[in-house]
Amino acid sequence: EVQLLESGGGLVQPGGSLRLSCAASGFTFSSYAMSWVRQAPGKGLEWVSVISGSGGSTSYADSVEGRFTISRDNSKNTLYLQMNSLRAEDTALYYCAKDQLTSTTRSYFDVWGRGTLVTVSS
Amino acid sequence: EIVLTQSPATLSLSPGERATLSCRASQSVISNLAWYQQKPGQAPRLLIYDASNRATGIPARFSGSGSGTDFTLTISSLEPEDFAVYYCQQRNIWPLTFGGGTKVEIK
Numbered sequence: 001e002v003q004l005l006e007s008g009g010g011l012v013q014p015g016g017s018l019r020l021s022c023a024a025s026g027f028t029f030s031s032y033a034m035s036w037v038r039q040a041p042g043k044g045l046e047w048v049s050v051i052s053g054s055g056g057s058t059s060y061a062d063s064v065e066g067r068f069t070i071s072r073d074n075s076k077n078t079l080y081l082q083m084n085s086l087r088a089e090d091t092a093l094y095y096c097a098k099d100q101l102t103s104t105t106r107s108y109f110d111v112w113g114r115g116t117l118v119t120v121s122s
Numbered sequence: 123e124i125v126l127t128q129s130p131a132t133l134s135l136s137p138g139e140r141a142t143l144s145c146r147a148s149q150s151v152i153s154n155l156a157w158y159q160q161k162p163g164q165a166p167r168l169l170i171y172d173a174s175n176r177a178t179g180i181p182a183r184f185s186g187s188g189s190g191t192d193f194t195l196t197i198s199s200l201e202p203e204d205f206a207v208y209y210c211q212q213r214n215i216w217p218l219t220f221g222g223g224t225k226v227e228i229k
Contacts (some may be wrong), residue, residue, distance in 0.1 A: 047218040106213045108156040112165035
């Protein structure tokens, strides 16, 4: 069974840092790009970042560019999101999502985790 | 950035009725558009990709159409489990963007 399990969320003060993890299983992790998508409480979905299967290519939403860093460890089947200089508006449920396509990082998302909640507040 | 505008914001229907949801893009996304379903407390689920292709395991009552800037998700006959929020998403141009969602609620 294909599964994604996020962890690492929590309460952090504005300006603080947090590192999210996503453990993948049930598919060839290194063959697929992976993304982070977030959802603020009661709001819609916002794509945050994507990393290619090899880890050699990344893209970010303007709202997080320069503050967040996506990475992956294919030997551990794990995706990461390092979040620095956190702001109140970063408060959201962060989902890890598997890209549907193998040929591009501009894709849809066919497998999602259950999310990990990040709350930025003093 | 491509803005996706979904309408209506809320659709109140009864089980068995037909649901028609709209997604309009601020510029052409060709056919690079997907639809997702999200139920309370759950992650989104991919329903339709490339405007009209059903994802694995999605019932035939869900169908997608459109190209360019105007897209439609149709649920031919609503089942009780279909009452949820639906989002469209484009992959044509960076950044990837989602619409604001349409809530399909029980009338």
